[in-house]
Amino acid sequence: MPHATCADGTRIHYETLEPSSQAHGDPVVLIQGLGLSSRFWFDIPQWLATDPQRPRRVITLDNRGTGSSDKPRGLYKMRQMGDDVAAVLDACGVKKAVIVGISMGGMIAMHFAIHHPERASGLVLLATTPGLPWGRPPTLHAMAALLVTPFVRGRRIRWIDRILLPEHALDRAAQIFSRWPAAFRKDPIVPRVFFAQLAAAAMHSAGWRLGRIRCPAVVVAGEDDILIPPVNARRIARRIPNAVLEVLPGNAHAIPALDEKVVHRALAKLDEM
Numbered sequence: 001m002p003h004a005t006c007a008d009g010t011r012i013h014y015e016t017l018e019p020s021s022q023a024h025g026d027p028v029v030l031i032q033g034l035g036l037s038s039r040f041w042f043d044i045p046q047w048l049a050t051d052p053q054r055p056r057r058v059i060t061l062d063n064r065g066t067g068s069s070d071k072p073r074g075l076y077k078m079r080q081m082g083d084d085v086a087a088v089l090d091a092c093g094v095k096k097a098v099i100v101g102i103s104m105g106g107m108i109a110m111h112f113a114i115h116h117p118e119r120a121s122g123l124v125l126l127a128t129t130p131g132l133p134w135g136r137p138p139t140l141h142a143m144a145a146l147l148v149t150p151f152v153r154g155r156r157i158r159w160i161d162r163i164l165l166p167e168h169a170l171d172r173a174a175q176i177f178s179r180w181p182a183a184f185r186k187d188p189i190v191p192r193v194f195f196a197q198l199a200a201a202a203m204h205s206a207g208w209r210l211g212r213i214r215c216p217a218v219v220v221a222g223e224d225d226i227l228i229p230p231v232n233a234r235r236i237a238r239r240i241p242n243a244v245l246e247v248l249p250g251n252a253h254a255i256p257a258l259d260e261k262v263v264h265r266a267l268a269k270l271d272e273m
Contacts, residue, residue, distance in 0.1 A: 002015070004061075004088040005091075006087045010072050012070070012084050012088055014059055014060065014062070014091065015060050016057065017049040018049065019056055019057055020051075024054040025121075025271065026094075026097050026121045028059070028097065028267065029097045029099050031061065031099065031100065031106075031109055032105050034104040034197050035189040035194045036066060037063075037068075038062050041256075044256060044260070054267070056267070059092055063104075063105070064080075064081060076197055076199065078108060078204045081111070082108050082114075085109075085112045086112065095119065096118070096120070097121060098120075098270060101126065102127055102128070103127050105128075107128055107131065110210065110213070110236075111204075113215060114213060117212065117214060122216050123213070123218070124217070124263060124270070125220065127220070127225055132205045132207075135235070136229050138228065138229070139226050141163075142163045145160050146163060146227065150190070150191040150194040150195075161177070165253075165258070167224070169250075211239055214241065216244075216270050217237075217242065217243040217244075218246065218266040218267075218269045218270055219237040219246070220233065220247075220248065221255075222247075224251065224252045230247050233245060233247065
């Protein structure tokens, strides 16, 4: 089980998938959101690696505190988690990569691109925010639902479904999230880690520095996202010099749950930029 060792000694678990044929472009790194291990990308890494037109080398990692990575005590910092990504690239012998992040993973991706600019060849930012003071926070209802997430022990609760899915998809939530309970049983959320990551997300502030990002970026939001409203994506896209925006009608925070090809599409857009 491969691990990268970070500056503070924390070990970050990662996995690599080699392309089915000649690799297309730089490797792709997938970073998950709050409390979730890389397991929650489900089939996307394999699809990217075996894409018949654009097979890619794919690197997935468990953010500190999740999955098979170490779970250090104390508060986490977003820049620190961006540095964790750099440590994983070092361990893989990769100089540059396209970084794909969803929600908190998008925040990590921004910090990686800001503090390691020579190593980011592209960004895909899904359902994320620039942070204070530019970002718009979630509604109180959405925040209340988020705060109980680490205590549900992998059970589905309808009002948590509401912060992840648009209204029209709620009656299909059990089907849409059918693989999540098993993933939670294998990689459960540790409450103290969840709140350490949440503190890092609450202190996240990249808006002032987004203009420093020189690699191309594709910024994607769900039109019905109440956890990270789509206005955040619009503000990110305006501040990154070479960015394009896609707002998806009928989607919300858990974008890949309803749009399984969203990462493929975003990577194809990066290729054209």
